Amino acid sequence: MKKITIILVIIALICGACVGSFFFFIAPVSKTREIKDFKVIGGKNKIEIVTDLKKEGLIKSKYAALAYLFFTRKGLQSGDYEIDKSKSAIEILNNINKGLIKNVQVTVQIQFEEGIRFVDYAKLISDNFPISYETILEKGKDPEFLQTVINSYWFVDESILDDKIYYPLEGYLFPDTYEVFESTTIENLFYKLLNNNKSKLDPLKEDIQKGKYNVHEILTLASIIEKEARKEDERKKVSQVLYKRLDNNISLGCDVTSYYGVHKTLKDPLAEADLYNSNPYNTRATGFMGLPVGPICMPSLMSIKAALNPADTDYLYFCAGVKSGIVSFAKNTEEWLKIKPKCMSER
Template sequence: MATENKGPNKEAIRKKLLEHQSEAKIVRRIVLIISIIIILLIVVIGGGGYLYIQSALKPVDPKSKISKKVDIPIGSSVTGIAERLESNGIIKNAKVFKYYVKLKNEGGFMAGNYELSPSMDIPEIVGRLKTGKVLQQAAFKITIPEGKQLKEIAHLMAKAIHKKDQDVFNQLNDKNFVKGMMAKYPMLLTNEILNYNIKYPLEGYLYPATYSFYKKNPSVEEIVSAMLDKTKTVLSQYTAESEKKKLSVHQLLTMASLIEEEATEKADRKKISSVFYNRLKKGMPLQTDPTVLYAQGKHKKKVYYADLEVSSPYNTYKNTGLPPGPISNAGKISIEAALRPEKTDYYYFLATADGSVIFTKTLAEHNQEKAKHISNKK
């Protein structure tokens, strides 16, 4: 009897084991799926949270020119300061500000009446609050418009600090002064500005903007440093693009200056940029009038054929490629156009009397438009 019952018992046990194994596989599968879902949720939530925090650390409005008076009372907590900044539209999120302060172990904020802007990021705001840089009237401001050349900038600087134009201009071109600036800004001011064909080493490097100074008589070096700081900050946004296009800072500012000088208010700068790049690719001279005038050191409304004969490395009618360096200081729009030219098959453009710009593919088309609009230009 015992022998007869032994087989069925083994079979039952085997079936149960198989059932358990099957169940275990299902459980493991469920656990794996749940684990994957949890991991994905953590990645998505964590990634989203990271992006949210990164966004909250940035300025509310980088282009804002508004300044707001924000009063920080004595004894204010970090939470209170954060809420006050958020309510005034200076930061995006009070909690992110508070966590940033704790994470960076910042503190020692000073009470006072501050002038802050939505264009400031959190690190800059924290710096203001720590140093107690409260509302202060600027001693003077210097506004450098886009397209100004070094001589014109020297004049604006000299006027602001009550010095002679030539004295300021001489200092801007002094070899030791330039090398001192190069040592201070090695990634911005490279040896390219010392090329023997360069007229003025700092040409094109003093960014067009409005600069506020709180000392009545800052030195030329202090003013130039503020301008180079701005240039460095602006160009840092385009480092990856410049490297991708294999453009040095010097080449980028040179191309941007040509676009700046040729553009009108109605001009499509990216199309102008495309013409220059198309010509460079084909080995054609750029033939841009502003380089001829720069070579002569003149400002003229009309360029004549005799002007095109000037012997200078800056003359893009006689020389192929880019000129030795920038011919003016370019703004952000022209810098971006130099990096992001439109894809076209244009090789010529012509500015009309009303400021419009006509783009053409062939010399014959260009001459036809020229005869229509600017018969006596050259």
């Protein structure tokens, strides 16, 4: 009787150990949610599929998985799956057994060129996604959404809530090429662009924070630089001129701000009345001092860096040739009067 008891205890211990081991090996490989694509090719048997799952680090033990499939007599279906590594082996195998393949969504590639405006972004988005132009403009001005953006990104502050700003997200949506699900919402698309901008600005955070101007002002400077110059060295020189004029309380007098202030592009004719139109962007307006109320376009990384690192020169004037793209610089009024006719001839 005593021997039987001992044998039963040993059997119970072995069974307990086996059960414990089984549950350990079918437990999730990760505590955090991590999605990984996994393809089950038609014609593969259970052993091959389970072996692939183990190789991809999606399950802990192929033997525990095979044991589960053997006792439940479940099969596995071919297809493309999204496997969550925080799910147990049983949940993963059950999904493959049921053929719960991932949703295949149509993606759209969209390119936002450097230096274009928020309204141009809205037009591109409405042309490529089932989102209306009006909806995009409305969401870009929605106070609740903008407050969420401010709370989510270190480089966005209350400056964008100034009611004199035409488009609060102007300057903040990084120009780049994006791959986006066709079914995306405008909020998610904005966040995607903001996240990209964050990845570009994060390495510059220390330089921005120790400088004289805040992020909003740096992006405003960068947007002017973007519209005035094409080459990197010229952008840095333009940056130096802007800083010098600001430091000496001299009007910036940039025509590119005049265009934006009256909702025109550089290709549109600009009347004399437009040049001196009084609005919160036009630095040519009589008595206008300092920076525009906000960015006038979406600046490139090159222009942002130029705004942070102006050239070590002593220029006070510059003039950009619209046709040639060449920027001429002058240190004083005498030099300015010499370069002005050439620049004016390109307008």
